[in-house]
Structures are given as C-alpha cells and as structure tokens.
Amino acid sequence: MVYDFDKLWNYNKPADTEMAFLKLLPKALECGTDYHLQLLTQIARTQGLQQQFDRAHHTLDEVEKQLNTQAFPQAAIRYLLERGRVFNSSGNKKDAAPLFEQAWQLASETGNDFYAADALHMLAIVASPEQALEWNLKALHLAENSADTRTQKWLGSLYNNIGWTYFDMADYEKALALFEKCLQWNEKQHHPMEVFIARWSAGKTLRLLQRTEEALHTQTGLLKEMIDKNMEEDGFVFEELAECLLQLNRPEQAKKYFAAAYNLLSKDIWLQKNEPARLSRLQKLG
Structure with missing residues (x-):
C-alpha cells in the first residue's frame, strides 16, 4: 500500500516534517x-521553509534530472510549484512567477484542480495587489466550482488571501468581509488554528477601520484563549493589543504588549529580513 506522505505535513514545523519525509525516502522508489x-x-519544500534555499534547489535539481512531464505530470506540477516557492521565499519573485504559471497550465491541462488552485494562489502571492486579486478570484472560482473535495478545501486559504489582498489595497471594508467569511468557513470545518488566525485578521482590520474598541475586544479574546488553552504565546496578538491600546491613548498599558511582541517577533527570521523597521518600532515602544 502506498503511504500518503502529505498527511505528515506540519507547516509550522518544517524541520520535523523533513525528518519524517526522509524516513520514507529509502522505500519511496519501491512505490x-x-x-x-x-x-x-x-x-x-521543507528545506525552503527552513530558509535553506541552496539545499532546496539541490533537492529539486535531483528531481529535474529524472523528470518526465508526460509520464509523471503530477510530479512535474509539484516540481514547478516547489521550485517557484523556493525562488519566492528567497526573494526572487521574477523567476518564481513563470514557474507558477507553467504549473497552473499543466495542472489545468491534466484536470488537476487541486494543484491548479495551488498554482493560482502562488501567482497571486508574487503579483502586484491588482494582479493578485485577479489570480485569487480565478482560484476562488475554481475551488467553489470544482467537484473535487480536496480542491474545495482551498476555500479557507483563498478567503484569507483575498482578504489580505484587499487589505494591502487599503480596502478594509472588503478585507473585513473576506476575513469574516474565512472565519465562518473554518468554523464549519472545525479548524481551530485557522479560526484563531481569521479572528486576529479581522481584529487587525477593525483597528485600521478605526473601530478600535471592537478590535481590542477581539484581540483580548484571543489573549484569553491563549491563556485558557495553554497555547503557545503569539507575538502578533501582543502586537495588535499594543497597537489598539496606543490608538486609544493608553501608551503605558500598551508598553508591556509592545515589549512582549518584540521578545517573540524579533526571533522571526522572515521579519528580521523583511521588516526590520517594524521590529525596531516594537522595541522602541516597548
């Protein structure tokens, strides 16, 4: 029986996932x-998520040497997606985009809705906000109309992504509507972590809409949930609590949350590389 290795994925722990995949590798050829x-x-992909881009490209080079697109179209689609993701994660959107487009075309030609949606959502990630909206809406149309239940599972991510696209365009009302839709979808699917994230996203958007008391109420609820459920502390929740309190002219109360946010988020490799000013601000206000 062929084991579905995708079930081993833990995107929050790519190093652990890599180890799990490597254990399967010796017997993989038998399959x-x-x-x-x-x-x-x-x-x-696990290597790319660990910021080990050279290792990831080397692994993909091994795939490329053996790849026969006609014989193994799904492997080819996944190769294109992961090569593109490694380029994107390392800051090279220019080389990533054509790979995602090739993946989308191949997935569409072979009737693979799930990976077509994946490719479309990645095209949105590397695009400008206006183009991102177009790609995401294509993916949403595909997911909403596909008969494939696995493809339909993209809906939560797409509601989230489209929400952030509207957010980046400063269309906060539309962003909020999408985050609320994302929240409702994930509640129905019983996805607690995604529900938590959707609530946080909606709360952040409420703050940008100057509905600060509502935003603070949302983030306070998330803080309570973290404590009650003994969850790992979330620096992004602390950051939003601080921003809400600052916006409400309560800087002394905000200070401890800025400090807590900096303590956690300053360890984030992506933020260190891409948003040093944000981290500097947290440190200064904490």
Missing part, C-alpha cells in the same frame, strides 16, 4: 518513480 519524485519535491 515508483512518480511517488519518489513527488516526495522529493516536498522535502525541498
């Missing part, structure tokens, strides 16, 4: 070249 190559693409 066929297609299975082996697909597994390698996901090992590359």
